[in-house]
Amino acid sequence: EFGDRKAKAEKMFGLMDGFLKNDSISLQKDILDHVEFTVARSRFNFDDFEAYQALAHSVRDRLIERWHDTHLHFKKKDPKRIYFLSLEFLMGRSLTNSVINLGIQDQYADALTQLGFDFEVLAEQEGDAALGNGGLARLAACQMDSLATLDYPAWGYGLRYQYGLFRQIIVDGFQHEQPDFWLNFGNPWEIERVHVSYPVKFYGTVKEEVLNGKKCKIWIPGESVEAVAYDNPIPGYGTRNAINLRLWAAKPSDQYDMESYTTGDYINAIVNRQKAETISNVLYPDDRSYQGKELRLKQQYFFVSASLQDIIRRFKDLHSNFDEFPDKVALQINDTHPSISIAEVMRVLVDEENLNWSKAWGIACSIFSVTIHAVQPEGLEKIPVDLLGSVLPRHLEIIYEINHRLMEELKKSFGQDYDRLSRMSIVEEGAVKSIRMANLSLACCHTVNGVSRVHLETLKTRVFKDFYELWPQKFQCKTNGVTQRRWIVVSNPSLCSIISKWLGTEAWIRNIDLIAGLREYAKDPDLHTEWKNMKRVNKMRLAEYIETLTSVKVSLDAMFDVQIKRIHAYKRQLLNILGIIHRYDCIKNMDESDKRRVVPRVCIIGGKAAPGYEVAKKIIKLCHAVADKVNNDPDVGDLLKVVFIPDYNVSVAELVIPGSDLSQHLSTAGHEASGTGCMKFLMNGCLLLATADGSAVEIAEEIGAANMFLFGAKVDEVPALREKGTTLKGSLQFARVVRMVRDGYFGFKDYFKSLCDTVEDGGDFYLLGYDFASYLEAQAAADRAFVDQVKWTQMSILSTAGSGKFSSDRTIEEYAQQSWGIEPCKCPF
């Protein structure tokens, strides 16, 4: 039989003539073939979208080629693999990133020109893959890029939502949500694997039985749903490696419900089967508020169970002894969302593989590590016991057993300190008895990562203080990073050329440390000229975009001042708007000679509010109300424009960031775990106006505090300031701008009342009043710096030059070495 297979393989190989060719003629032929055979249009008549589809399929062929080679190589070498479990991945667009990482961008651009198309125009046809909410999800995407580029044997696992994050549309200044039908026109970047599917079970009961003289628990599930794999190749840059992001979609189970059939209820049986698909239907749009929803729990278990079946199957292909599991498998839990995987691994090892509890627990403890992204204990997920017991009855029992053993261990260390035991317990007693998913992760994972130094400190001293005292060695700092491939090479090609030219190499694209070499030229007038031209061209693109979307014309000489991120009270977009109102008020009270000294500004805000988040929605409306007034005031003209960019997403960020002069990161100190947007701005030479929070503290260390505009209360001052509560008085300026909103200066007086209440009368939890004066000073410092364009450009160059630490390549190297214990596995060329 083996001889047969070998002969077949040789024949097959003989029929292929080597690798796909990447010269311009071959690419043209390929694109046209896809127009005709994949898109099924005539090669003499197709539009831009069809051209994009054909182009994407031709790129996909090349991705698949490398992806096959990579997986064959991984299989041959059988290294320890890292499995990255995340409920969210915010991939954005794939076309430009793919051709750049594959190293065939110029060839494609040429091929398309010869066919009469423009690569950039076609790239605009692609929609975003928005399978995530914000920072956490985009971080996962950046880390996948780094894992591929650094040749790590990695797999991403997640959910293939039918509807990604909602589209934001603005009607009369109010946010409305529309579904994101991202799969309606097909998705060329995924490969459906109908044969890679696993049953995932829910509900039912647990029975105790005696098998071979041993008592065991048997879970008799009540529902089975099929998880079907959709594979998304992720190409590395400057390597042949392309890794896999495997996303699961729910499909009705193949096992037909015979009972319904025999009772003749054929139609209902089919309708009920179809309901299974709802599990992967829609992404939850509230980041960090968990409402104990059954569907959410089912989503978590669904993707975890399918992923673990896949991982164990792959392990069993080559190994039969689970003692070897930790040598081959590292599991990374992205926030607590996938932490039910701990109970699932225990269930599989104990109930299905018949390992004893201690052995199984030993294995679980050596394979899992977790990254926490939350800051407040309230942001940590809890699942009501009743819900968990109904959806996953056996898992609840397992969690109780884990907790029982944890409590026994804690008693040995802490004796009868029951307060401490109850804080550390996985089970929270109270009105709604719940499972604390973070405590489950902490009990098991060998590493607990924070996402910046400040954040790790918060975890150690506040959120998980008790656990830190018990297991200090588990706690590690893995300051976040972003990929320079997406955030410079793809989104700012002019900057990319400048950096490569001045460094005399493109090697920084894989080795970001080299970017520090720019420091040497920070004062070079020739570099200044190129740098300013680059910025102007990017601003021009952004200005055109703004005009198309909002009809507001903006001056390129103005400072483009940007705050783009999810709208949250703690991120303090409201502080920004109140600052804008102050600026407006000042301009209104100036005479003409004073006005000539004003630095013109375009204030750009963008971001989505969770659909049920009233305060965030009011902030969006206030932004529009202020924009309406300011932009139409002839006294102001080009001195101040206010723009809200609707439907902020990854591809909008790619356009906005390179065109910004200044970016704002205003979280109340101690509330932003890290922040990654600031890193993208930094790489693009945009100056940062920020509180000393999250990663901004480390950015200041890298570029020097003098090269950014820091303001506001420090992390360790915030608790005491809050204590003072009502006795804290904001400045008169603050009272005045809030009064303007309250008095209806911008209309909608009643609507904005509750928003104003959040920052006044002692209720100012996020300390806007306290920080306002210092915020205005930082803004004034930014104005002064902008007037001196030589100084500004120098600060801008030093920002880019100091951004090396904030590459996700550095973060991933730290994870690989300190948490996962994995080595690169490079596919030979």
Ligand code: CJB
């Ligand atoms: N984060 O995006 C989210 N969603 C959450 O539910 C909790 C945290 C963010 O994660 C980013 C990546 O670690 C951080 O940079 C950011 O500070 C944090 O808010």
